[in-house]
Amino acid sequence: MFRYDDTAVPVIGYEELEDRGRERAAEEVTDEDFADRIRGLDPDTTAMLSPTSGTTGMPKRVKLTHFNFVNLANAAIEIDPLPQESDYFSYLPMAWVGEQMILIAAAFVGGWTANFPEQPETEQEDLREIGPEIIFSSPNAYEGWVADIKAKIENSTRLKRWVYDRAMRIGEQYARYTSGDRSDQDPPLSLRLKHRLAHWVAYRPILDKIGLKRAKNVYTGGGPLGEDHLQYYHALGVELKQIWGQSEVCGFVTMHRDDRIEADTVGEVFPNVEVGLTPKGELVVRGPVVTDGYYNQPEKTESTLEGEWLHTDDFGAVTDDDQVKVLDRMDDVMELADGSAVAPISVETKLKFNPYIKEALIVGDSRESLSAVVNIRYDNVSEWADQRDIQYSGYRELTERPAVHELLRREVVATNEELGEHPIERFVVLFKEFDADDGELTRTGKIRREVVTDRYQEMIDELYDGAETVELETTIVYQDGRESTERGEMRVVDVDEVVTELPGGE
Numbered sequence: 335m336f337r338y339d340d341t342a343v344p345v346i347g348y349e350e351l352e353d354r355g356r357e358r359a360a361e362e363v364t365d366e367d368f369a370d371r372i373r374g375l376d377p378d379t380t381a382m383l384s385p386t387s388g389t390t391g392m393p394k395r396v397k398l399t400h401f402n403f404v405n406l407a408n409a410a411i412e413i414d415p416l417p418q419e420s421d422y423f424s425y426l427p428m429a430w431v432g433e434q435m436i437l438i439a440a441a442f443v444g445g446w447t448a449n450f451p452e453q454p455e456t457e458q459e460d461l462r463e464i465g466p467e468i469i470f471s472s473p474n475a476y477e478g479w480v481a482d483i484k485a486k487i488e489n490s491t492r493l494k495r496w497v498y499d500r501a502m503r504i505g506e507q508y509a510r511y512t513s514g515d516r517s518d519q520d521p522p523l524s525l526r527l528k529h530r531l532a533h534w535v536a537y538r539p540i541l542d543k544i545g546l547k548r549a550k551n552v553y554t555g556g557g558p559l560g561e562d563h564l565q566y567y568h569a570l571g572v573e574l575k576q577i578w579g580q581s582e583v584c585g586f587v588t589m590h591r592d593d594r595i596e597a598d599t600v601g602e603v604f605p606n607v608e609v610g611l612t613p614k615g616e617l618v619v620r621g622p623v624v625t626d627g628y629y630n631q632p633e634k635t636e637s638t639l640e641g642e643w644l645h646t647d648d649f650g651a652v653t654d655d656d657q658v659k660v661l662d663r664m665d666d667v668m669e670l671a672d673g674s675a676v677a678p679i680s681v682e683t684k685l686k687f688n689p690y691i692k693e694a695l696i697v698g699d700s701r702e703s704l705s706a707v708v709n710i711r712y713d714n715v716s717e718w719a720d721q722r723d724i725q726y727s728g729y730r731e732l733t734e735r736p737a738v739h740e741l742l743r744r745e746v747v748a749t750n751e752e753l754g755e756h757p758i759e760r761f762v763v764l765f766k767e768f769d770a771d772d773g774e775l776t777r778t779g780k781i782r783r784e785v786v787t788d789r790y791q792e793m794i795d796e797l798y799d800g801a802e803t804v805e806l807e808t809t810i811v812y813q814d815g816r817e818s819t820e821r822g823e824m825r826v827v828d829v830d831e832v833v834t835e836l837p838g839g840e
Contacts (some may be wrong), residue, residue, distance in 0.1 A: 431584060432555050502536075
């Protein structure tokens with residue numbers, strides 16, 4: 335905790351909290367006393383002040399009641415029931431309402447066991463050791479696992495690559511029946527048998543490595559997960575489900591159902607909740623999970639709540655079969671110079687499906703074409719470089735290597751084949767990662783687009799001026815008050831021009 339003002343609410347240490355707990359435990363409290371305390375609670379009192387993600391500005395504090403939480407927890411378990419002996423692995427920020435919903439409210443209602451990592455550094459090891467049945471994470475984790483799997487396969491033996499490729503072809507066919515264009519049909523017996531064999535030969539060892547071997551109820555929310563990523567997990571036999579919502583609706587109001595998982599949607603609306611559309615295409619929500627406003631911000635409350643309807647600021651659609659689609663934030667949808675509308679988030683998720691790009695910012699509003707600012711996935715790119723004897727001393731030098739630029743250029747070319755009429759024409763590899771400490775990402779890993787585009791506007795302008803290199807100077811202010819200024823020159827990569835030959839003639 336940094337720069338906390340305790341004039342209103344004093345902070346106590348953890349040891350003092352434990353002492354208070356022991357004192358309370360020593361008191362004689364009968365079952366009737368406990369029941370009286372429960373009966374004395376008003377369900378409409380505030381249970382939590384939940385911070386918003388802050389992607390479009392400073393975070394606001396959302397007032398959520400006990401009734402909001404219990405109502406949503408009951409609805410979630412009604413849709414997707416879980417046995418009480420299930421294990422849940424918690425490693426998301428507890429200030430995020432989605433984690434509060436699953437870890438506290440739903441766990442109390444459902445009766446399952448919550449597990450925590452021993453240290454931040456041991457998260458992946460602990461996840462594999464516990465092997466939980468319930469997983470809920472932001473898209474970043476699922477994207478990272480896919481990238482790690484693909485990178486390790488690319489650098490494995492020819493036999494392992496052959497087995498993986500054959501297994502994934504079977505899995506991709508299978509995924510068409512679980513989350514694709516045949517999700518209303520059952521897979522044929524022959525395909526089910528092939529998929530079962532592939533599970534033991536290929537999928538099971540992969541899932542064991544990332545801790546999902548026993549996973550049965552697997553969810554993602556808090557940001558967009560690309561269709562490619564979702565179908566990849568379905569190919570592995572993991573029925574990953576998307577949920578959608580925000581702090582103002584106590585976490586989420588849609589979820590994929592077991593028999594109706596469509597990769598381009600975020601599922602169906604919860605019971606007793608309504609999702610509608612404004613004439614401009616904004617998704618609006620009403621129901622018992624909606625907040626009654628922001629703490630001490632009446633103007634923000636008035637602009638967000640219109641009667642019983644909550645304006646989400648998400649641009650989307652509702653299909654004829656009641657599936658909800660979320661295309662992007664209303665303010666983030668770009669209009670190119672020719673009048674074409676582009677949802678940058680859909681392009682960014684496609685870019686991040688390759689194992690060497692960790693994060694991407696798509697730009698091009700009012701321009702003739704799209705460009706990108708990308709972060710490398712250091713672990714995978716460094717392993718690729720090491721195997722080819724490419725010399726570098728750290729993250730920054732690795733981002734400057736021409737071979738790395740060519741590697742990423744080829745990945746962008748492959749992505750462009752899926753984008754159609756609006757391809758990415760130029761990109762730059764940032765010499766630093768987008769950083770939550772510097773306000774460029776939310777704590778759940780979403781890009782704060784307005785902050786980043788404003789900060790790098792001069793560099794973005796140079797991308798469209800035909801520059802061969804761009805310069806950047808940026809000051810990072812950390813949570814503890816420290817500052818660090820970084821400056822450097824970066825090459826602009828034209829996607830249609832080969833940068834260099836890769837080692838070994840790849």
